[in-house]
Amino acid sequence: MSNRAFYLNGSWVNSGESHAVENPWNGELVAEIAVAEAAQVEEAVATAAAAFEVVRKTPPVERAELLTRIADGIAARREDFIATLIAEAGKPVTFARVEVERAEICFRQAAHETAHPPGEILEMGATKPGRNHFGLVRRFPLGVILGITPFNFPLNLVAHKVAPAIATGNTMVLKPALKTPLSALLLAEVLHEAGLPAGQINVTPFGHEHIKQLLMDERIKMLSFTGSVDVGWKLKTEAAKLKVALELGGNAAVVIESDADWRAAIPKVASGAYGYAGQSCISVQRILVQRGIYEDFRSELIAYIREKIAAGDPSLPATIVGPMINSRARDKVVDWIQDAELAGAKLLTPLKVEGASLLHPVLIENAPGDAAVSCEEAFAPLAVLQPYDTFEEALNIVNDSAFGLQAGVFTPNITKAFQAYEALDVGGVMINQVPTFRVENMPYGGVKDSGFGREGIRYAMEEMTEPRSLIVNLG
Known part of the structure; x- marks a missing residue:
């Protein structure tokens, strides 16, 4: 099997290094990909820096047309993307379809936003020294962005970096996860066919050993990282002169009040906890249920899991829980579950492993609050159920976490909804929805250990630009 080439300066390039991509479901070899060597990583930065001098001057209408062609290209190759997501990530086919649809929307939303750049007219007369002056603020692209993406959404998380970079006239050296690089390389084919200027987006899988040098490279102006907590914060300390955006982990909680339509919430909660084997940083991990309905909720949730949450082959439409990314990730969580049992936790569903x-x-x-299943990020088809008495207690439990990405609250009471919005120390509060909910035009990101900065198309465009003032003395 020949190496799958990577995309560098508008061409497909091979190398002397390779990496095997394996199917998480059956362990079979999916592809051998070429891995960029040091000289090719340097070339990626150099060509991105050169391309920036061209694309920064591109009119917004041309950026919008390019982004629209990319969205059309994703739509035209939808089935190829779906098959790739299933093969390299073990993503169940229903979730793979949604990811491809979201990636298409991502580029269409970016095309729309090019006509609505952030900026403002300054009211210079608000101060005495400003009288007889006119002022405005526009945002300008930064330059070369280093984008690093994880394995779990290998198309859409790439799209959330690439689309706003193109929309703002930036360039990017993209490092997709070596576990799941094929979706990004397929997207590079679409970018090329859509007429992407050479060097604007270089899709270059490479090893971690090159990252520290890149963070010290004066040609790179921003790090946009999505991945693990430990790696993200470490990179931030090493990226001293760069603008940094981090999208990291979570152990998201959902609160079920007794006044809610809690039976209608159960399918959302179960899907949010177990869909795609819980491999999302906003997967439902902590389920807090008001004590008055706890017993009934628990019984019906267990029944729903047993009847509706199918685990197995990701190519089957009924499958909700596909494989975890590899056996190491699964075994770590199994150890956590067994440790929680030893500490007094009770399993409400069988602990069952299968296949690769x-x-x-x-x-x-x-489960004790200090057990790993409660306080760490599981990134697995695992949820912890616990009762609470008062709404204020539930909010405090949600906040008693090192993470703060998103949280969900089920209640019809608007006062409680705004109380949660004010009190919860998270990046987003979902009312009558699970924290797993995300759409492309909302700001997305967290506080505490969950991250730094925001994604979501318009918000990422702001992160990837800097404001510049124009002040005119009118005499």
């Missing part, structure tokens, strides 16, 4: 890396859905109650 499949873990069937796990629901736990009575």
Whole structure:
């Protein structure tokens, strides 16, 4: 099998290094990809820097047309993307379809936003020294952005970096996850066919050993990283002179009040906890249920998991829980579950493993707050169930976490909804929705250990630009 080439300066390039991409479901070899060597990583930065001098001057209408052609290209190759997501990430086919649809929307939204650049007219007369002056603020592109993406959404998380970079006239050296690089390389084909200027986006899989040098490279102006907490914060300390955006981990909580239509919430909660084997940083991990409905909610949630949350082959439409990315990730979480049991937690569903890396859905109650299943990010088909008495207690439990990405609250009470909005120390509060909910035009990101900065097309465009003032003395 020949190496799958990577995309550098508008061409497909091979190298002397390679990496095997394996199917998480059956362990079979999907592809051998070429991995960029040091000289090719340097070339990626150099060509991106040269391309910036061209694309920064591109009119917004031309950027919008390019982004629209990219969206059309994704739509035209939808089935190729779906098959790739299933093969390299083990993503169940229904979730793969949604990811491709979201990536298409991402580029269309970016095309729309090029006509609405952030900026403002300054009211110079607001101060005495400003009288007889006119002022405005526009935002200008930064330059070369280093984009690093994780394995779990290998198309859409790439799209959320690439689309706003193109929309703002920036360039990018993109490092996709070596576990799942094929979706990004397929997107590079679409970019090329759409007429992307050479060097604007270089899709270059390479090893971690090159990152530190890149962070010290004066040609790179920003790091946009999505991935693990430990790696993200470490990179931020090493990127002393760069603008940095970090989208990191979470152990998202959902609160179910007794006044809510809690039976209607169960499918959302179950899908949010177990869809795609819980491999999302906003997967439902902590389920807090008001004590008055706790017993009934628990019984019906267990029944729903048993009847509706199918685990197995990701190519089957009924599958909700596909394989985890590899056996190491699964075994780590199994150890956590067993440790929680030893500490007094009770398993409400069987602990069942299967095949190369499949873990069937796990629901736990009575887990100690300091158990890993409660306070760390599981990134697995695992949820912890616990009762609470008062709404204020529930909000405090949600906040008692090192993470703060998103949270969900089910209640019809608008006062409680705004109380949660004010009190919860998270990046987004979802009312009558699970924290797993995300659409492309909303600001997305977290506080505390969950990250720094925001994505979402318009918000990412702001992160990837800097304001510049124009002040005119009118005499």
